[in-house]
Amino acid sequence: MRDREATGVRAHELLAPSEGALRVKLCGMSRDEDIAAVNDAGPDLCGFVINFPRSPRSVSPESLGRLVGELDETILAVGVFVDQPATFVAQVAHDLVDVVQLHGSERNSYITRLRTLTDAPIIQAFRVRTNADVMRANASFADLVLLDNGWGTGRSFDWSLIGGIRRPFMLAGGLTADNVAGAVGALSPWGVDMSSGIETDGRKDPQKIKAATQAARGALR
Known part of the structure; x- marks a missing residue:
């Protein structure tokens, strides 16, 4: 069983700004075999899309509990929420995940409310x-921002726009084992987030998961 207190402390430490370290997040896990592949690859964070039926990667809180229970304790669990009630998000954070990721139209007032919960x-x-x-x-009032092209499109956005960012950020959108090192070298993100780029035919691919994680890890060497 995961030590929720220990992983909670590590979550705050991990999201603190740091020089010379790249954080790796793999997202959209929905099956037991996905977790086995993630545990083998060893990223920093593992994301789960929760109660968002539009996504084929969505999981219920019940399935989430089982999957997080199988996740290695060294890997932080991230709950990805799209315009969900703050009370629901806080409850899932209390019971199951270490980090909250907001992926809808949430405003700063929502984040302020969520912080009270x-x-x-x-x-x-x-x-x-x-x-x-x-x-x-x-x-944004969030601890960290993620810059993305959209929901699992598998395409990158116009990276020239990143010149305007004034805070640590996580880069997402179209990242794969083939291009993640180049993206890190060009843009110096706090971290990278990969989902569709580690899939084959819409399913998480263990070989791509491992290759992408290793490519990201090697980007700063």
Whole structure:
């Protein structure tokens, strides 16, 4: 059984800004075999899309409990939520996950409310299309921001827009074992997040999971 107190402490330590370290997050796990592959690869964070039927990667809180229970304690569990009630998000954070990721249209007022309900670190994702999206990310009350192309499109956004970011960020969108090292070298993100780029025919691929994690880990060497 995971030591929730220990992983909670580690979550805050992990999300603190750090020089010379790249954090690796793999997202969209929904099967037992996905967790086995993640445990073998050893990323820093593992994400689960919760109660979002539009995504084929969505899991119920019941399935989440089983999957997180199988996750290695050295890997932090991230709950990914899309416009869910703050009380629900806080309850899942209390019971099951170490980090909250907001991937909908949540505003700073929502984050303020959520902070009264949970002390779990908060990541907020932004779909980047214009400089205005980057400015919104700069102004977010979240502990960390994630810059993405959208929901599991498998494509990157216009990376030239990242020049306007003024805070540590996680990069997502179209990252694979083939391009993640180049992205890290060019953009110097706090971390990288990969989901569709570690899949084959819509399913998580153990070989791609391991290769992408190793490529990201080697990017700063």
